[in-house]
Amino acid sequence: MSTPLLAAMRGVSKSFPRVARRGERLRALGALLAGRERLDSTAVLSGIDLAVHRGESLGIIGQNGAGKSTLLKLLTGVLAPTSGTVETHGSVAALLELGAGFHPEFTGAENITMAAALLGFEADELAARREQILAFADIGRYIDEPVKHYSSGMVVRLGFALVAARRPDLLITDEVLAVGDEAFQRKCIRWMEDFLGGGGTMLLVSHSMYHVQKLCRHACWIHGGRIEAQGDVHEITQRYLAWQERRIAAERGNESSAVGSGHEFHVASMAVNGESGDVPAVIDFGDGLEIDALIASRDGREPVFALGILRADGTPVYGCTSEIDRARPLAREAGGFRFRLRFDSLNLLPGSYFLRAHSQDPEGMRLFDTVERALVVRGKSRDFGLVRLAHRWEQPGQGDAAQ
Amino acid sequence: MCDPFRAERPAGMRPDARWFHLLRQFVARDLQQRYLGSLSGGLWALLQPLALLAIYAVVFVEVLKVRLPERVGADFVPFLVTALWPWTAFAESLNRAVNAFPENASLLSKVALPREVLVLAPVVSSFLVHTTGFVAVLVVLAAIGKSIEASGILPAALAMILLFVFSAGLALALASLQVFVRDLGHALAQFLTLLFFLSPVFYAPEMLPPRIARWLDANPMSSFIGAVRGPLLGMQDSAWSGLLLPLVFAAAAALFGWWVFRRLRRHLEDFL
8 A cells, every 4th residue: 555554453352351240350450460461351342454544534334332432442542452453643533532521610711721632732733723713613602611501512513623623634533423503513524524635534433324435435344343344435335234134124024014104105115216225326427317206105195205405414405396396196006106206417516415205295285204315426527516507608709709 | 615724734742742731731620620719719729728837836836735845856836837748748649649540531431641640630739739838838937937947948848759759659559459449549548547647747756665666667658757857847967868768668659650550551441
């Protein structure tokens, strides 16, 4: 690899010692003081080999309890590996520690000083950036209030502003973007995209395959404390999703047919350009888009189908419904009513979006069900914004070329 | 465009600079916390020891009429003060440092930081507070005509530094062990109360029967108290020889503390 290595784990295992009983703690203490590192313990991670190179973001996926958080703690140095080595080069900051080290009795301003010290800021560096941190956190006069009066959102804002100011070589994050209001979340996502665009490297632990695919080039699937697979993000996430679907199907068995049908009208299936399943639909810039949806109706009345297109950060781009367009279903089938909606040329600029399909009652008044699919528009465009609007430039030499 | 920090990335500190910067932050926070919300703020650090001095003077000298035997060669109040403040710094720093890890458990589980800083911060702040008080009390004693030997200030200061090293070493060991033996903190408080009376704070070693006085040397605090009190009150012929034993104790405690901490530090988080 030509790109410099930022973090590496070699043959890393982690076991947590058994500490429930008093005798076990004392025995462990005796063993450690005598220089014996092998303790009576439960393995959480074993045989982990991992490398993160500069500019190559890595997504960590896996079920709850697979060992993802432990892996992050090993990387940040909070936990020491039981065997193997963990090395990091350059600065590492973790968004899992947002607000860690904040003392509730102290004001936001006082806490910035401490948190900055933990992040490795020098005093004059912090002084130079304090204004920027305050502007980014945008919590106004609360900065001089004790942190105990803050809402959880404000703590996160301040914490994120500090990490953003630190601009680490490797950013480690664990689905923290679910906190804070929508405007701030958008600000964070924009910052992250900018960070990644500027050559930053990220290690993301997420249950959202959509986020992982959007932000990472590589993925690592952890299962039962071991690496199940790692490699290209699309390949790994698809394998993971397929595995998860099989597992869920096996668990549910026959009852699966009842799932989701609690609504009077629900989206029984949706295909994007002929493809169903929970993988992002990928189209080229300027291509068409065809949505095929089957809406089940419990009482046999004809439902309304609505479709929305949103940018990845949640900004609505466009939406339409069969009711407003006075469109009828294509066919009535055993499973419900089939709608087909075509965009001949979807002029969305390259980027990540998602589609939301909704089922509504026949009056178009109530929303019953929502199904989301990620949509990736590939290609290159130097236009600005979300969508290429039909336009033309009036230029000399066209029509009257008198001058 | 949306990133105000884009311009240049902070270089970050050298590791040892970060260490001292962190320690300073934790000490500052600890001091701030002590005086948070108190009206007089930092002034309390001076008023409290002076009030204490006045109380001791009234209770022991005026009410109880305590007199030291002639051969000890000192007034009771200066005699008490020159041992009580060093003792308080020592005992308080241990009592506070022993619980440093569980008290900072949430921080330790999220941020990688040099863990010894968390233990050293309460030791440093206790010594800062009580050394300041000690100096204030000595100045007042000198001002009201009690004899404080100017030539004894330097050896006494060195003894205080050795006492700090001694306390820091013990604090590191105790705080690391506390993670495995949870009730160590309670036991330590009891033990320090006992040790207080086994140390020559209220009495001089010369006042004990010889067969008991011999055992006093086994108590490290006895040598530290001697090394601070002796030179300041001019009770010793040579102030410097009294520093030998404290030096040995301080070095031993520092080595022991560092050894225990080194062995256990990688595992603290697992047992918290």
